Amino acid sequence: MEATPVPAGAGLGLKPQHFDAALSCAAPGLWFEVHPENYMMDGGPRLAWLEAVRGRHPIALHGVSLSLAGPDAPDAAHLQRLARLAARIEPVLVSEHLAWSRADGRYFPDLLPVPRTGETLARLAANIARTQDVLKRRIALENPSHYLHMDCHAWSEPEFLGELVRRTGCGLLVDVNNVHVSAANLGIDAAAYLAQLPADAIEEIHLAGHSRDHNLPGLLVDSHDAAVAPSVWALYRTLVARIGPRPTLIERDGNVPAFDELLAERDTAQDILAASRQVQEECAS
Template sequence: MNKLSSLGAGLGLKAEHYEAAIDCTAPGLWFEVHPENYMVAGPRLTWLEAIAERHPLSLHGVSLSLAADQLPDIDHLHRLRALVNHVQPALLSEHLAWSTWQGQYHPDLLPFPRSHEALQRIVENIHFAQDILARPLAIENPSHYAHLEGHDYSEIEFLTELARRTGCSLLLDINNVQVSAHNMGFDALAYLDAFPASFISEIHLAGYSQDANSSLLIDSHDTPISAEVWALYLHVLQRIGPRPTLIERDDQIPSFAELLRERDTAQTLLDSVGEHP
């Protein structure tokens, strides 16, 4: 069986949930972590090894800075490859953003103009990363909070070209689409209907919050998934068929049982649409 075909709905793995995660036997369950937290020996890596013995894993990176004007850090890539080889994740993904400048790391996933130059640079960066990792990456669509000038491509055109030129797949974050559609004034359904189904290897779902000083929605991952995002998710599944789906929660962490209920909702929707069309 293809490794991805056995994956249903998964959860982001939190330290406070390790014991419950190991013991959970929900069919199709998998767990995602940020690999940066597990790239050195210690208790976290020991726990991850234990989880990997019972459940499929996804490594979702936050620091390759693929949209930067320089190649990803080679030492970081070699450490990431060592972790990949060690735990053998079913999924490996990164963000379409930049977070490094002149050797300094920034704690944000920052936007960029989708120019011809940016496309060529990011294609080179993805090729470089995939060659060292010896694995294809899935690239996530970003959240947007302000208009930028200098775009030569729509976001979907840009993501499609990245996938075509590099062999990467795409991680469709539906909460990012909802947040960006609200903030930038576009139609979320139209965006999702145009998203290239053949390149989607994974879906993310999360909750958002509203900025205290404006009408902006923030991709905060600190609330339950909204009714709007659930509706968009079902719409996508009915168009493209099931894909491995992650429930993200990174702040205001509830009990494992509460997260599992959200996960079970996603699994029910996955089951309702049957096989890939």
């Protein structure tokens, strides 16, 4: 299987119910992203399904369980399984989260926050380096969603992410919905946050929907169960205008609609990327 160039267009999170539609879709620039944890086996129908889609479209791997910010090093057996899957699928991008989910042999079903301190920075840098050494490739780190103030931060998040890029050579996956949710919950400026991120390090962008907490109506939740909100589209346009077109993914994990509805949302991102590319070409001519 030959390596596929990094896609310049917009993609979709790949869902089992959309297998036939994904396999047959011929939309230009379309690619798909999956959680590797669902495919880290040696065979079987699920892996065969992924390989079939990979034969038609580029695939990216978006991990949720390496616990890079946790107190323990990434699980060695897990990393080896991830490396075998990456060698088999040859993903165009591999990404993980600025979060933790494992400690003292216990696993937690969530992506938990960490204080942005020098100690956390050193631990994250070491774990990212271990992961990149095993995978023999650069990974991208995703910014988290925030719901509560933490008083122990020594760095702003854009500064923290920029320092991780400098120390490890990793890339960034910018989840614009996460930025919007965090800004609303913590009272920060989402546009200013995005403006501080190092443009050259941004390898991928995520777009998703959010919801309001029923018990705390003022709290936004990164629920991935709705269409991308107009406010998130506005932030995305501003970001792409600054950094240029980057691979962009539409995420939907709850209330998943028909494939054509997701594809239409993806086409909105594709149009924004195409317009940005045209501006770049006009400026270069």
